[in-house]
Structures are given as structure tokens and as C-alpha cells.
Amino acid sequence: MKFDFDSQYFNIEQTLDCGQIFRFFKTDDGFTVYSAGHICRLIEGKGKITLISDDSDYFFNFFDLGRDYAPIIEQATAFDIPLLKKAAQQYKGLRLLNQDKEEMIYSFLISQNNNIPRIKSIISNICRGLGTKCRFENEEYFAFPTTSQMVAGEISFFKSCGAGYRDSYLFETSHEILKNGIAHLQKLSTPELKKALMSYKGVGGKVADCISLFGFSRHDSFPVDTWIEKVYREDFGGTLENREKISEFFQNTFKDISGYVQQYLFYGKRQEL
DNA sequence: TACCAGGACGTGC
DNA sequence: GCACGTCATGGT
Numbered sequence: 001m002k003f004d005f006d007s008q009y010f011n012i013e014q015t016l017d018c019g020q021i022f023r024f025f026k027t028d029d030g031f032t033v034y035s036a037g038h039i040c041r042l043i044e045g046k047g048k049i050t051l052i053s054d055d056s057d058y059f060f061n062f063f064d065l066g067r068d069y070a071p072i073i074e075q076a077t078a079f080d081i082p083l084l085k086k087a088a089q090q091y092k093g094l095r096l097l098n099q100d101k102e103e104m105i106y107s108f109l110i111s112q113n114n115n116i117p118r119i120k121s122i123i124s125n126i127c128r129g130l131g132t133k134c135r136f137e138n139e140e141y142f143a144f145p146t147t148s149q150m151v152a153g154e155i156s157f158f159k160s161c162g163a164g165y166r167d168s169y170l171f172e173t174s175h176e177i178l179k180n181g182i183a184h185l186q187k188l189s190t191p192e193l194k195k196a197l198m199s200y201k202g203v204g205g206k207v208a209d210c211i212s213l214f215g216f217s218r219h220d221s222f223p224v225d226t227w228i229e230k231v232y233r234e235d236f237g238g239t240l241e242n243r244e245k246i247s248e249f250f251q252n253t254f255k256d257i258s259g260y261v262q263q264y265l266f267y268g269k270r271q272e273l
Numbered sequence: 274t275a276c277c278a279g280g281a282c283g284t285g286c
Numbered sequence: 287g288c289a290c291g292t293c294a295t296g297g298t
Contacts, residue, residue, distance in 0.1 A: 019279060108279080115278035118296065164294030169281085204281045225279035242288095243280090266279075 001056045007049045009069040011093025012042045018267040020097055020214050022107055022120045023127070023144070034127075035062055036100040037143035039136045054136055064095050072260050079253075083235045084261065087268030094267065096259055097214060101182055103144045104215030109169045109202045111210070118162065125161035126170075129153065150174035169202025176200060190218045205244050219259035222250040231265045 012031055016024045023034040030043035030050075040053030040062075053059045060066065069092065076088035110122050123144075130149045131142035145153075151174050158167035177200075185196055193216060197208035209223035224232070224243045232238040232246050240246050254261045 112280040113278065206280060227279065
């Protein structure tokens with residue numbers, strides 16, 4: 001199925017390259033994106049983006065296409081922080097994705113003390129090893145493994161994928177989710193959700209915030225990693241040392257647009273804006 | 274060689 | 287509760 005969208009507030013590269021998603025790649029005429037067991041292609045045209053997918057409803061929600069970003073950018077720009085003003089104006093097309101919850105849990109388990117190219121590579125290896133083989137328009141690809149597929153992976157398998165010492169995190173957390181599911185997490189408040197996510201092996205405060213933001217669409221979450229800590233010191237003149245407290249500072253400042261601001265700042269800092 | 278990357282865990286206090 | 291050492295792996 002094929003649809004066109006106005007690209008004023010939808011920039012493919014900004015949306016895919018800002019660190020919220022690990023399964024996509026560039027093609028000759030655009031990008032291919034994977035999410036859970038779904039696939040889509042994005043092609044940039046004049047003032048529009050063409051989306052070709054196996055499930056248009058899924059990707060309408062995935063790319064958050066029902067949301068008006070103009071007021072978010074307006075609010076973000078109102079703060080007197082040069083980096084944020086620049087980033088929010090320049091990255092008007094950066095959209096926060098609504099991603100698969102379990103895919104986010106397993107993906108961000110791998111992210112800790114790691115870099116984005118390696119995270120992508122490890123996830124790709126895991127999909128190839130455990131995911132269902134699918135086909136879309138003559139392209140073969142592997143879905144992200146479901147939890148019942150993840151538990152088929154031994155610790156040695158995850159290590160062979162490049163996960164390093166995070167192999168046991170993937171093993172133990174997938175078994176825990178197989179046992180109890182994640183349905184009960186939905187109804188929790190954002191602070192309760194964070195605490196619940198942190199009970200998984202390998203999930204600390206920062207990873208919990210990422211899962212909360214990207215998987216559960218909790219836009220009042222503010223993940224603090226090494227880059228955001230750098231932003232905090234250099235662009236906000238902050239002096240706190242504890243990352244949990246830095247996250248609270250940002251949450252108290254940006255409230256319900258925390259997640260958007262966090263992405264503008266993270267991407268802006270990495271692009272040396 | 275040492276340091277860094279979307280940090281978290283275990284131990285000791 | 288907090289500080290500190292340690293944990294694979296590949297790139298610079």
C-alpha cells in the first residue's frame with residue numbers, strides 16, 4: 001500500500017538518524033525501515049514523502065503522523081537556550097516514533113556503554129538468527145524476534161552476535177518477559193513504569209527512560225546519556241553529577257515535551273550544531 | 274595505548 | 287543510600 005505525506009514536518013533522515021531506531025538502511029531512492037515484523041519504504045519527493053508498506057495503519061501510527069508538530073516546535077523554541085532554538089528550528093521534521101515495546105526493551109538492553117553502529121549490527125545479527133524470515137516486494141528480510149523466539153537464543157548465541165557482556169541481559173530479560181508478559185506495564189504512570197522497567201536485568205535509569213519514551217510513547221521521559229550530560233554541562237551550565245538528578249532537572253524544565261526536546265538536543269549535539 | 278560509545282551491576286561501606 | 291571497579295567489543 002502506498003501513501004503520500006506532506007514533508008514540512010516529516011524529514012526522513014532526521015527521524016531515522018537521531019538514535020531512536022536501529023533497523024533501517026538507505027536505498028538508492030530513499031530508506032527501508034523495519035519495525036517488529038513490519039517493513040516500509042520511504043521515498044522523498046518534492047514537498048512530500050511517499051510511504052510504501054505492508055500495513056499503512058501500523059506505519060501511520062509508527063511515524064506519529066496524526067500529530068501536529070508545530071506547537072511542539074514553538075514551545076521548544078521559546079526556551080532561551082541557543083542549542084535548543086537552533087535544533088528545534090532546523091529539525092522541524094524530526095518525529096518521535098511509536099515503536100514496538102518489546103523490540104525497544106531488547107534493543108536498548110544492547111545500547112548500554114555501546115555505540116550506535118555497533119548496536120545496529122548486533123540487532124541485525126539477532127534478527128537474522130532468531131527472527132521470522134519475511135518477504136516484501138521480492139525482498140527477503142528478518143523480523144525482530146518475538147519474545148518466544150528470543151528465548152530460543154542461548155547466551156553463547158547472543159555473545160556470537162557481538163552483544164558482549166550484555167548476552168546474559170538478553171537471556172534473562174527475555175525469559176522474564178516470557179513468564180510474565182508486559183501487558184501490566186501499560187497502565188502504569190510514567191514513574192511507576194520506569195521503576196518496573198528497571199527491575200529487568202540490564203535496565204537502569206537511562207535505558208528505562210529510552211524504552212518509556214520510544215516504546216511506550218511517554219513524552220515526559222528524558223533519557224540522559226553521555227551526550228545529553230555534555231549538553232547539560234555545556235549548554236545549560238549544569239553542575240549536578242548524578243544522571244538521575246540531571247534527568248529530573250530536564251523533566252521539571254520541559255514537562256510533557258521532554259522527549260521531543262531530548263531528541264532535538266541529542267541530535268543537535270551529535271551533529272555539532 | 275588509552276579512551277570512548279544512547280550504562281548497569283555487584284560489592285563494600 | 288553512595289562511590290567505585292568491572293563488564294565485551296570495535297573504532298579512533
